[in-house]
Amino acid sequence: MSHGAPLFVGNWKMNKNASQTRSFIEAFVPLADAIPPHIRIAIAPPFTALGSAAAALSPSRRVALAAQNVSEFPEGAYTGEIAVSMLAEFDVAYVILGHSERRLYQRESDAEIGAKVRATLAAGMTPILAVGESLAVREEGHAVAHVLAQIDGAVGALDDESAAQLVIAYEPVWAIGTGKNCDCERAQEMALAIRQRRSAFAEIPILYGGSMKPENAAAYVRMPDIDGGLVGGASLDPRSFADLIAGAVAA
Numbered sequence: 493m494s495h496g497a498p499l500f501v502g503n504w505k506m507n508k509n510a511s512q513t514r515s516f517i518e519a520f521v522p523l524a525d526a527i528p529p530h531i532r533i534a535i536a537p538p539f540t541a542l543g544s545a546a547a548a549l550s551p552s553r554r555v556a557l558a559a560q561n562v563s564e565f566p567e568g569a570y571t572g573e574i575a576v577s578m579l580a581e582f583d584v585a586y587v588i589l590g591h592s593e594r595r596l597y598q599r600e601s602d603a604e605i606g607a608k609v610r611a612t613l614a615a616g617m618t619p620i621l622a623v624g625e626s627l628a629v630r631e632e633g634h635a636v637a638h639v640l641a642q643i644d645g646a647v648g649a650l651d652d653e654s655a656a657q658l659v660i661a662y663e664p665v666w667a668i669g670t671g672k673n674c675d676c677e678r679a680q681e682m683a684l685a686i687r688q689r690r691s692a693f694a695e696i697p698i699l700y701g702g703s704m705k706p707e708n709a710a711a712y713v714r715m716p717d718i719d720g721g722l723v724g725g726a727s728l729d730p731r732s733f734a735d736l737i738a739g740a741v742a743a
């Protein structure tokens with residue numbers, strides 16, 4: 493953990509309505525205040541809760557907001573989509589893009605994810621590009637090649653200045669929501685391969701995601717190329733998310 497300020501992002505997926513989001517924030521902000529201020533913390537509620545989250549977070553500003561997706565288009569006839577300008581209204585700082593659930597259920601391609609990355613950067617927000625291999629790909633021995641191809645496919649054409657503004661989250665698909673976390677050495681091996689892919693990635697935050705818990709987070713962030721976590725299930729409870737971050741950064 494040595495590339496800029498560590499970053500922990502809670503990906504709530506399709507969990508919590510607006511009032512549940514407010515309750516979480518009331519409980520979480522005092523806990524987050526006790527975490528060293530250089531540690532960056534963000535939560536990614538569903539779109540419908542971004543307004544109440546923004547209002548509840550604004551007095552302290554200790555915790556940033558992230559979105560779980562965005563459209564690549566600026567506005568127009570795209571029923572059901574959300575534009576970057578709509579996220580900007582709520583001071584959204586990060587946008588998670590390319591999550592494996594969206595790649596699977598919405599069939600998002602690397603090209604589409606790349607377009608969303610460019611729209612996000614153009615709006616002054618930070619994309620968190622999620623990449624990761626399935627169990628079959630890992631067992632065939634192609635995990636690194638697969639992940640690097642996802643990165644090249646989405647952001648290979650970005651100029652260096654833009655590429656240096658990314659956050660990349662390595663999330664092995666077989667470790668997401670399964671309780672089967674990837675061992676730290678394998679996660680580090682992948683994080684290093686990502687970092688070495690291009691010189692613009694030398695200082696970007698690379699996160700691990702996949703069944704990260706208070707009990708195992710410290711072991712990941714002790715790895716030289718892992719700079720924090722993208723956390724699903726363990727970010728839904730304020731105490732568990734705070735314990736995870738506090739434990740990880742105390743290590």
Ligand code: PEP
Pocket residue numbers: 503663667668669670671701702703704722723724725726
């Ligand atoms: C995720 O969805 O990004 C994730 C890492 O989920 P979990 O922590 O529940 O495995």
